[in-house]
Amino acid sequence: MNRIVKYGLITISILIIGLLVAYGIFLNNFDLFGEPEKEILQTNCDYEGLRQATIFEYGGNAVTIPSIIVSIDLGCSDNPDDSKKKTVFSAEHTGRTTVETEWTSFDTLKIIYSDRLEPITQLDKVTFSDSTLNVMIDYETK
Structure with a gap:
């Protein structure tokens, strides 16, 4: 025994x-609650270099979903400041989905996104403290 x-x-x-x-x-x-990986996919400055549209791709983790985000920043640089960006479009990133930005005029940004994306955030206008920098946003699916 x-x-x-x-x-x-x-x-x-x-x-x-x-x-x-x-x-x-x-x-x-x-990594349960770690910061999701962020990758800048595209930056696109307006004609005068006053504003910049940036497309980010965020990876998910245990508590967040992978997403694709378009933001507008003041100024035109390679490393946009996260604290000053204004998110105008966001959607769950599901693989082979595309988002493109194009400045169609001085104050109009066109966001072209895949029809497979379901937008979470979709703003039509962004206002800044200087009203000459306000941006109108048009959306188009492809």
Whole structure:
């Protein structure tokens, strides 16, 4: 009987150690609430370089969905400032969906998006403190 208890305790201790190692590996590799990866797909400045339309792709994690976002920033730079951007269009990114931006006039931005996207946010106008910088937004599906 002592031999069965001895082998039983050894087996249970090996299982517990194995579970602890597996749990440690799981916690190191799985990022539950981490920041989703952000990738800039396209930047497009207006004719005068006063405003910039930027298309971002955000990866999802355990609590967020992958999304594609169009924002407008003041100024024209390679690294738009996240605190100053105004999101005008967002949708769940489902793979081979496309979004394009085009400045059709000084104060009009056209957003062309795939008909497979279902928009979450879709603004028609963006207002800034300087009213000469306001932007009208037209949408087109393809």
